[in-house]
Amino acid sequence: MRWFGKIPSPADLAAGDEKAEAALRRTWSTPTGVLGALSTVDHKIIGRRYIATAFVFLMLGGVLALAMRLQLAFPEARFISADRYNQIFTVHGSNMMFLFAVPVMEAMAVYLVPLMVGTRNIAFPRLNAFSYWIFLAGGLLLWISLALDTAPDVGWFAYVPLAGPQYGPGKRADIWAQMITFTEVSALAVAVEIVVTVFKLRAPGMSLDRIPIFVWSMLVTAFLVIMAMPAIMLASSSLILDRLVGTQFFNPAEGGDALLWQHLFWFFGHPEVYIIFLPAVGMVSAMISTFTQRPTFGYLPLVLAMIATGVLAFGLWVHHMFVAGLPRVGSSFFTASSMAIAIPAGTQIFCWLATLWDGRPIFKTPMLFIIGFLITFVIGGLTGVMVASVPFDTQVHDTYFVVAHFHYVLIGGSVFPLIGAIYYWFPKMTGRMMSETLGRWAFGLIFTGFHLTFFPMHILGLQGMPRRVYTYPPELPWAGLNLFVSLSAVILAAGFLIFFIDVLRSVRHGPEAGSNPWNASTLEWAMPSPPPPYNFRHIPVVESREPLWTSGETLPVATGLRLDRRELIVSSVAAADPEAREASPADSIWPFLAAIATSIMLIASIFSPWAVIWGAIPVAITLTGWFWPKQTPEDES
């Protein structure tokens, strides 16, 4: 068998193409109908679904934020009870972190990474389907609990002993901990898929130094997920055991330790920030290259900076615990390491500025969001340097200063690039463009609303307003700014509303996009929009970092994959030399059924430990169905 034909001329390709394409379509298509929708393993369908679901959670979380701002608009307001408020801020935080930010970034990768590395599906596509369903179940668990007034009320950080059995009665904290389990399983599964897809399924010739920066960012992110999630898994499992089985991991009266929880939680929780931020670094790098029509400046520094960020991310969790009374020497170390992360962050910023400097900026909506990102994220990064300092932090920790800081980092650092990315990749996902006019309005309102909402919170924090309070007394000088913030939040919400309207409208009525509307350089733009089920008619061969700019319309291609079976090229890790043909699993209903069985087991376990035993039986049955070997005809080649 030969891997490379001679580079075929367009005429050669056209000859057998009609038939080949029909065969590919037959092989890779998802059946229509409900059963097809439930059993598809197409990364594009799952990715779109995942992204859309995460955005629904963003919208719901935003509604909660508005509810909080209503309550805080006036001192001693009584719109929302203390109990309800605590549920709302807990669900808002948990939702935004676990159901929106991490999943949406991974979902973007599920959609984009296979396209960008030039393959036909993600690695482990059935696991991919499973991870979506389990994520959805975790999200529903949290939101249904809020609708039933039994939502967690212990904060998204769920500190013990408040979340422990003694002070967190009822099932609220259990629901929180189990929701975490769902999202852990989902996030870990996707992370593994991404790592394997990037390392083993890259198009021939896409050596490590030709991987698009977005793909690098998702690779580093996936490793962060793989290393950070077990810590929270350990924490949430121990919490569940304390609550349901009567272990005493966190009970100081019985030899447990309340701070153990914080160490485990933040060992996950700080890398979590970079799990959310690094994909945005990749998105910005991709977009800034397209909207300056220049390769992003500093490929190697950017990649190294992302890896450095990933490593350092594990060395600074203690800065969340500066006021917990830890030994001073330790705190000094964590001050230094927290400060140090500004260096890779600065490197990234400077590389982007250099790209802007050298290129010809094109002010389309995604570019506007990049500029908004740069302004906002620099402020967030600088206040990050402030809270990294132990003495500074003793004044602002757990105040609105921190609320302001992390919204600058998370919204400025991730959501701005993400919305830009939606405008940017929307044509590739739907075949249609979003509206440039609405895009400008959305950007203007979101950017203005954001800064008017969150900048004053810095001042409120320095004025002594603690966070997580459902009300505050009128005699303190906070009322004016709080009202201002609440009104500004409406502007921010209006911007998001326009964005959502634009998305819904453009899905059906946007102008058709064509394969490469922005004249971008990476492989996902080498196919029609939206991509056919098989992604690439011929697997491309990559010869540079910007294949579409250097090779133009006629990418060299690899041949030799079968048309009648789902096959992928498996390539070597470093040089991406083709090594083997690998069958890619067919559609299957079993991942969906396995997700249902797993969800029932996890949710029932909140109420009885026996659910773990009995619930394991349907899980085992569905997993058996999933992995049951199917007779395949002998490979004749």
Place this chain on the structure above:
Amino acid sequence: MKIAPACVLFLSGCAGTQSALDADGPSALALENLIILFVAVCGIVFVLVMGVMAWALVRSPGAPDRPRPQTERSMGRVVAGAVVATFVVITFLTAASFYATPGLDRGKADPPTILVRGQQWWWQFTYLDPDPARTFQTANELHIPVGTDVRLRLEASDVIHSFWVPNLTGKQDLVPGRENALTLHASKAGVYRGQCAEFCGLQHSHMALLVIAEEPDDHARWLEAQRGAAVLPADSEAAAGKLVFMSKPCAACHTIRGTEASGTTGPDLTHVGSRSMIAAGLLDNTRGSVAAWIADPQTLKPGNNMPLVPVSSEELRQLSAYMKALR
């Protein structure tokens, strides 16, 4: 651009009650200076970076196909320089942090020690003394002498709380099963508001405290007065209130030294009439608000641990008179 007006705000406008920018002690002052330093340095950095960005965006760019290797090299040098500059700024700010840190915990040989215990949702203060008979407890209002270090031992009996009086010093958590410490030092007499900073459950919002810094003489007088047991009220309404207090479940949760009430669940009420606030900073300590609190603690501060004890309006008047008489 956004930072510049903010700086002005930071430096002047936002001083006020319970503000980190209104320091009245050496530690808070060191922190305030550090905050100003950080804001100034970071503000300059922000302006520089934004200036470069704006310039990059508006300058007329060269043709997209002009030769690049040269610009690549010179931009590389500029970027490397900027990274080095970042490193220098970060190192400077780290050093400044270390320099300001000792101010937080200024250990003095043997300062007076007060045990602070965080409870859901109020503060218990125990003034320790080598002579156990002179040790006493109070709640929600911490009296300290001006011009001297006071050592706080921080403990929590239920969940994690955080002791924070921003005008005097940075916050420190109270963690069950551990003991933390904090040094308070007020430079001048005054009343400083503080508030629990770590989310501690339903009424986290209503867990305030007052630190009352007074001249050493006043403080000594206050200490002597507090050490004494409650005086039997002369006023007949208050005396009747005492009987109500002792016959109702009140006595099971509260202590009034000098009486048989010795409950430990709620705040010590021995001299409650002399405090300026009740319910952890929620209400002024007037007879009306005391009566309102007793009549309906759950509407005023929903979910707090004080049950509704049914009393007649007559008894309510007597109880509030008694509370105010406990001075």
